[in-house]
Amino acid sequence: MRGLLLALISAFGLLAVPGAALRLGFALFLLMVVGAVVDYWAGFSGGSAQLALAFTAVRVVAICVTQEQTGGQPNQWAVNALTTVAITMQWDWSPKVSLPAVAGLLMVDVAVVGVREGVPLGLRLLVECVMARLAFVLLRQSSRRVDTLWARQAALARAEAVAVARHRQKREFLALLHDTASATFLLVTAHGRDTDPGQVAEYARHDLTVLTGAADGQASQDSPVELTAALRSVVGRSPLSIRVRWQAEMVVPASAALALVRAVREALTNVDRHAGVPNATLSVDLEGNRMVVTVDDAGVGFRPEQVPHSRRGIRGSIIERMTAAGGSALVTSRPAAGTSVRLVWPDG
Helix, strand or coil: HHCCCCCCHHHHHCCCHHHHHHHHHHHHHHHHHHHHHHHHHHHHHHCHHHHHHHHHHHHHHHHHCCCCHHHHCCCCCHHHHHHHHHHHHHHHCHHHHHHHHHHHHHHHHHHHHHHHHHHHHHHHHHHHHHHHHHHHHHHHHHHHHHHHHHHHHHHHHHHHHHHHHHHHHHHHHHHHHHHHHHHHHHHHHHHHCCHHHHHHHHHHHHHHHHHCCCCCCCCCCEEEHHHHHHHHHHHHHHCEEEEEEECCEEEEEEEHHHHHHHHHHHHHHHHHHHCCEEEEEEEEEECCCCEEEEEEEEECCCCHHHHCCCCCCCCCHHHHHHHHHEEEEEECCCCCCCEEEEEEECCC
């Protein structure tokens, strides 16, 4: 800013220079332009601040000592250059540097124009320096407060994101636990001696595989995944006879594919353990920009509204899981009328 203002002031000052001193005026203007380059170099390119300070002093001194030749005393070119430097120094250097520098430049100007003209200019410079320094301090303090508020807001946002991620991870773990070990324990508790030990052992091996993360091959990033290929692996592991229908290969983000695969696996597990039928239907359709996955069976059915809140099979492993992934789930069933599980991603 200092370099540009001094160059602009010098351009107007050059217009008032007498014809006999035009060479001197152009030399001073060239000095201002070179000084502007030095200011830019020091401010934006990591140049020497000491060199910029020395060049600033040289420019003002050159204009002050040549006032008689460039327009008489006092010269507005010199006055404007001196006040511009005095103000901008308060933003660029500490008072230990700026105040002695401004005082020295004022003394040079007073030595040229005399005390009578120099005293009013000195008072003007004092007021301008104080106001400029005060404005700089207030601006810096307000900027620090803004930075502090932004830092606090960012910390709160990070803490909230971590809490949400932990909550989702905990909810997913509880859903997985229900899908696997809890469901197997419930099967053994409900059927007791009628349960085939070999079937229970197979369930237990499957539960261990899922809990150790080997079943799904969960992606570490939300990269595109072929949903139909992932669902084929679920169908292949199910003991049911599943009739599959889908339109074509469909690609979704890994997080959505994981939620859909696990929700379908839980739905098929419920058919196997509770529906009383050996078969089910799995369909995948595309409705507009939404993926719709449906699991149907013609089993004994039940009343979803009468399922106890403590039972997390439908609520935690299907509905909440799909909601967390940005989708939705709807389970419809009636006694002796079968069950339909409709999964939609994205929701809406």
